[in-house]
Amino acid sequence: MNLLRLTAMEALEMMGRGELSADELTGAFLDQIDRHDGDVAAYLYVNKTGAREAAAAAGGGDRPLNGIPTAIKDVLCTEGMLTTCGSRMLEGFVPVYTATCVSRLTEAGVVNLGKTNMDEFAMGSSTENSAFGPTRNPWDLDRVPGGSSGGSAAAVAAGEAMWALGSDTGGSIRQPASFCGVVGFKPTYGSVSRYGLVAFASSFDQVGPLTRSVGDAALMLQHLVGKDPRDTTSVAHPEQIVIPEDRDLSGLRIGVISELSGEGIDPGVREVFQKAVSTMADAGAQMETASIPHAEYCIPAYYILAPAEASANLARYDGVRFGLRAGGARDVIEMYEETRSLGFGDEVKRRIMLGTYALSSGYYDAYYGQAQKVRTLVVNDFDAAFREFDLLVSPTTPTTAFGLGERVDDPLTMYMSDICTVPANLAGLPAISIPVGLDGGMPVGMQIMGPAFSANRLLQAAHGAEAAVAFNRVSPLVEERD
Amino acid sequence: MDYEPVIGLEIHVELSTRSKMFCGCRVEFGGEPNTRTCPVCLAHPGALPVMNRQAIRYLGRIALALECSIPERSIFHRKNYFYPDLPKGYQISQYDQPFAVEGGLSVSVDGEMVTVGIERVHMEEDTAKNIHAGVSGRIAGSLYSMIDFNRSGTPLVEIVTKPHIHSPQAARSFLNRLKNTLQFLDVSDCNMEEGSLRCDANVSIRPVGDRELGVKTELKNMNSFRYIEKGLSQEIRRQVGLLESGERVVQQTVHFDVVTGEISPLRSKEEAQDYRYFPEPDLVPLVASADFVAGIREEMPELPADRARRYVSQHGLPDYDAQVLTSDRELSDFYEESVSLYGDAKTVSNWVMGELLAYLNHTGETAGECRVTPTALAELLDMVKGGDISANIGKEVFSEMCDTGESAAAIVARKGLTQISDTDELEALIRQVIEENPAQVEQYRAGKVKVIGFFVGQVMKQTGGRANPRVVNRLLKERLPE
Numbered sequence: 001m002n003l004l005r006l007t008a009m010e011a012l013e014m015m016g017r018g019e020l021s022a023d024e025l026t027g028a029f030l031d032q033i034d035r036h037d038g039d040v041a042a043y044l045y046v047n048k049t050g051a052r053e054a055a056a057a058a059g060g061g062d063r064p065l066n067g068i069p070t071a072i073k074d075v076l077c078t079e080g081m082l083t084t085c086g087s088r089m090l091e092g093f094v095p096v097y098t099a100t101c102v103s104r105l106t107e108a109g110v111v112n113l114g115k116t117n118m119d120e121f122a123m124g125s126s127t128e129n130s131a132f133g134p135t136r137n138p139w140d141l142d143r144v145p146g147g148s149s150g151g152s153a154a155a156v157a158a159g160e161a162m163w164a165l166g167s168d169t170g171g172s173i174r175q176p177a178s179f180c181g182v183v184g185f186k187p188t189y190g191s192v193s194r195y196g197l198v199a200f201a202s203s204f205d206q207v208g209p210l211t212r213s214v215g216d217a218a219l220m221l222q223h224l225v226g227k228d229p230r231d232t233t234s235v236a237h238p239e240q241i242v243i244p245e246d247r248d249l250s251g252l253r254i255g256v257i258s259e260l261s262g263e264g265i266d267p268g269v270r271e272v273f274q275k276a277v278s279t280m281a282d283a284g285a286q287m288e289t290a291s292i293p294h295a296e297y298c299i300p301a302y303y304i305l306a307p308a309e310a311s312a313n314l315a316r317y318d319g320v321r322f323g324l325r326a327g328g329a330r331d332v333i334e335m336y337e338e339t340r341s342l343g344f345g346d347e348v349k350r351r352i353m354l355g356t357y358a359l360s361s362g363y364y365d366a367y368y369g370q371a372q373k374v375r376t377l378v379v380n381d382f383d384a385a386f387r388e389f390d391l392l393v394s395p396t397t398p399t400t401a402f403g404l405g406e407r408v409d410d411p412l413t414m415y416m417s418d419i420c421t422v423p424a425n426l427a428g429l430p431a432i433s434i435p436v437g438l439d440g441g442m443p444v445g446m447q448i449m450g451p452a453f454s455a456n457r458l459l460q461a462a463h464g465a466e467a468a469v470a471f472n473r474v475s476p477l478v479e480e481r482d
Numbered sequence: 483m484d485y486e487p488v489i490g491l492e493i494h495v496e497l498s499t500r501s502k503m504f505c506g507c508r509v510e511f512g513g514e515p516n517t518r519t520c521p522v523c524l525a526h527p528g529a530l531p532v533m534n535r536q537a538i539r540y541l542g543r544i545a546l547a548l549e550c551s552i553p554e555r556s557i558f559h560r561k562n563y564f565y566p567d568l569p570k571g572y573q574i575s576q577y578d579q580p581f582a583v584e585g586g587l588s589v590s591v592d593g594e595m596v597t598v599g600i601e602r603v604h605m606e607e608d609t610a611k612n613i614h615a616g617v618s619g620r621i622a623g624s625l626y627s628m629i630d631f632n633r634s635g636t637p638l639v640e641i642v643t644k645p646h647i648h649s650p651q652a653a654r655s656f657l658n659r660l661k662n663t664l665q666f667l668d669v670s671d672c673n674m675e676e677g678s679l680r681c682d683a684n685v686s687i688r689p690v691g692d693r694e695l696g697v698k699t700e701l702k703n704m705n706s707f708r709y710i711e712k713g714l715s716q717e718i719r720r721q722v723g724l725l726e727s728g729e730r731v732v733q734q735t736v737h738f739d740v741v742t743g744e745i746s747p748l749r750s751k752e753e754a755q756d757y758r759y760f761p762e763p764d765l766v767p768l769v770a771s772a773d774f775v776a777g778i779r780e781e782m783p784e785l786p787a788d789r790a791r792r793y794v795s796q797h798g799l800p801d802y803d804a805q806v807l808t809s810d811r812e813l814s815d816f817y818e819e820s821v822s823l824y825g826d827a828k829t830v831s832n833w834v835m836g837e838l839l840a841y842l843n844h845t846g847e848t849a850g851e852c853r854v855t856p857t858a859l860a861e862l863l864d865m866v867k868g869g870d871i872s873a874n875i876g877k878e879v880f881s882e883m884c885d886t887g888e889s890a891a892a893i894v895a896r897k898g899l900t901q902i903s904d905t906d907e908l909e910a911l912i913r914q915v916i917e918e919n920p921a922q923v924e925q926y927r928a929g930k931v932k933v934i935g936f937f938v939g940q941v942m943k944q945t946g947g948r949a950n951p952r953v954v955n956r957l958l959k960e961r962l963p964e
Contacts, residue, residue, distance in 0.1 A: 076528070077526075077527065077528045083527070085527070090527065093527070095521075095526065095527070095528070096521060096526065097521050097526075097529075099528060194528075194530060195528065195529070195530050196528040196529075197528055198527040198528045199527075199528065199764075201763075202763035202764050203763035229532065230530060230532060231530050231532075232530070232531075232532055232533065232764070232765055232766050233763075233764065233765075233766060308760060309760075309763055311562075311758075312560050312562050312570075312571065312572050312758075312760070314571075315562065315564065315570065315571020315572060316525040316527070316569060316570050316571050318564060318566075318571060320566050320569070320629070321524055321525070321526075321569060322526065322527075332566055332627075333564075336564055356758065359562070359758035359759075359760055360756055360758060361756045361758070364758075364760075368760060
């Protein structure tokens with residue numbers, strides 16, 4: 001039996017029935033890491049000994065996620081375990097505390113397989129901005145896995161983790177999930193604690209699951225949500241997260257966002273997406289055209305607001321208290337300049353400069369102020385759309401995974417990878433990407449968005465769509481183990 | 483030409499809450515460096531601030547005591563700049579939506595009550611402390627610098643006055659009044675040497691009668707009210723000198739050297755920092771509901787002006803006494819406790835304002851530091867009232883109590899100071915005094931009754947002041963020839 005094809009829910013059932021041990025399960029994933037991570041490079045740190053010990057200790061336990069091999073994006077602090085955010089700045093950095101979301105999963109029994117690669121400080125859409133080299137797409141090693149949670153998406157797609165934690169600021173869970181043919185869920189802003197999530201853009205960042213199935217996303221989410229006294233922007237999720245069972249889509253009014261599914265979307269992607277829309281209609285959903293009139297302003301607004309917040313969030317990397325410090329500086333200003341010149345990569349520097357500029361005296365109103373207004377307009381657009389529709393859909397990305405190196409010198413084209421995902425971050429809404437087909441052998445994702453805190457409705461519909469579309473494909477790296 | 487100074491003050495008050503503004507670390511002065519720190523106040527990656535409710539209550543007290551209005555919603559901003567004592571690279575502060583606005587504090591200036599307007603009162607956090615190693619302890623010429631983060635994140639309230647102050651003396655009176663108010667509020671220890679109360683002053687001058695403000699300079703980080711007064715006087719002289727000689731005042735920060743009494747420029751406006759303020763995304767807005775404000779109002783300690791009114795109306799003290807006693811929190815507490823133990827308010831007031839205050843002024847101690855407690859004073863006053871000792875002996879005993887900390891009874895017993903009221907013992911003395919001074923007896927007989935004072939003095943001299951003057955008077959009148 002190919003254990004790498006199992007969902008977490010299936011594995012838990014088998015372990016519950018005594019047909020599978022936690023040791024065996026973790027062993028299978030560690031083997032796959034051994035076999036393929038040299039090529040895929042999903043991990044920055046593999047917690048081999050720790051994972052084996054945790055799996056051994058999990059044997060026979062009755063915790064709800066007992067023994068599930070889990071990958072953790074390297075943007076989440078893990079006490080005593082390297083946390084680099086894909087940056088030279090934090091090379092060798094070992095946090096003194098663990099992120100709330102990681103603690104919650106660990107307490108529920110998961111086995112931490114290690115820390116996954118990412119675009120430096122979560123800035124990027126291809127994982128090529130990692131200071132430690134790119135991750136490759138398990139469906140085609142010459143292509144990118146997406147980003148910034150590319151390591152987590154690739155690990156799940158390559159059978160190197162049963163599921164993974166990612167973070168999403170402008171699409172960083174959904175876009176790589178789409179590129180790698182897995183499920184990726186960004187919860188409503190405030191659902192999951194950000195304590196211990198190394199901040200990129202604080203008013204956008206959310207932690208969420210990358211999984212093999214919608215059911216698994218719901219299962220992990222059950223253990224992630226909740227108010228954390230250490231994050232005042234977190235709230236108690238108004239409803240308990242339910243594992244979706246019903247596959248019926250009938251009665252759901254679903255809007256297809258015209259601005260995000262027509263022009264600008266690759267014809268191949270559009271075709272797969274349209275087919276999925278028809279399939280959902282066949283399954284009973286009422287599929288109609290919807291509009292988010294200000295969609296085209298989302299990317300520009302995002303690239304003002306997120307870098308503005310980032311410029312402040314990344315000020316703490318100054319060489320004074322932890323992380324990299326450039327030697328030989330004559331005074332503190334020189335120490336700052338050299339440390340930050342050496343420690344940050346180009347994309348991070350670009351965004352710090354963008355953000356600093358946008359907040360500067362004399363420019364604030366024209367940039368930051370205007371972008372905040374756009375944000376309000378987008379929130380209003382969604383409010384209006386959700387008065388008509390239960391949910392909204394679009395392709396997750398305008399193209400399938402592009403080639404390694406193809407866009408590294410063209411930041412604007414790179415930024416456009418997030419055109420469909422950024423609106424949900426601006427409005428703080430929950431959104432999921434599920435694989436709905438292949439185009440040229442590469443996975444295509446469909447994004448479903450819902451009103452704030454509608455996770456249950458969203459997961460229910462995604463579960464129904466997943467069943468109707470019946471994608472059922474895995475990457476060649478998992479397939480070869482059948 | 484005559485010039486009028488225009489002065490505005492910015493006062494920073496460290497609150498004496500148990501824990502820091504945004505984390506659970508204790509607030510205390512001194513201690514081993516870097517022992518009261520955590521990921522939050524060290525700005526480790528992923529750490530988030532959580533607001534200290536107690537600090538907001540203290541802030542509320544200050545705002546109400548300064549008769550400010552408190553908007554229902556205020557927000558935090560990030561104030562961005564790089565400095566090693568600022569771990570996040572930004573200070574969490576308030577900017578265009580502060581906690582409280584538009585208040586005032588009445589102070590007596592040249593015997594007249596003047597209300598100094600309060601522009602705003604807002605909440606922020608303190609920085610760490612840089613310690614420069616080397617000969618001078620100043621940054622220039624130091625070998626290296628060390629940072630103590632114990633102070634990092636201490637709750638700090640900033641109070642900004644309107645430019646309503648027109649002399650250095652008035653500035654000092656305002657600050658004394660403010661400090662006294664803060665002490666009555668129990669929100670800060672207001673220790674200037676330890677930096678829990680700090681003051682910056684903005685000053686400009688304009689021809690008397692002009693409405694337009696002149697160019698201002700700023701005196702920063704003055705650590706005593708006396709130096710603020712001196713520094714402002716010196717700076718005003720400097721500005722007058724500039725204008726008289728046809729030069730201009732340049733907007734800049736100036737330094738007042740307390741040793742040489744000279745003013746030197748620190749930095750000019752052109753080099754001023756751009757703090758790139760923007761709303762702090764890690765904290766939700768601070769909501770001061772009507773209930774919250776009512777709650778603060780209820781827990782407000784009695785303010786000095788209220789106490790003074792009560793001393794007049796309930797204790798029957800003259801207004802002057804009430805003002806003096808309430809000019810200092812500890813003095814006022816000392817007085818109140820003594821009254822509660824002894825009863826007669828005016829007698830206590832006379833002793834506190836006379837003997838105690840003289841001693842405190844002489845030694846520089848505060849009423850709380852003095853070795854004589856209210857209980858000890860009440861015992862002493864009881865002895866005077868009971869006729870055990872005379873009032874004059876009582877003053878002597880009080881002084882001894884201050885020096886040794888002994889009780890009045892112990893001192894009286896040790897030194898044999900008990901008042902002599904025994905008629906037989908005094909009769910003998912009086913007979914002797916009359917015999918020895920025939921000339922004065924003759925004067926008395928001739929109608930110069932005042933000479934009786936001479937005889938009383940003689941008896942006192944013989945008894946070392948212990949004779950009961952009332953008894954001596956009576957006996958003398960009986961014995962002296964008509």
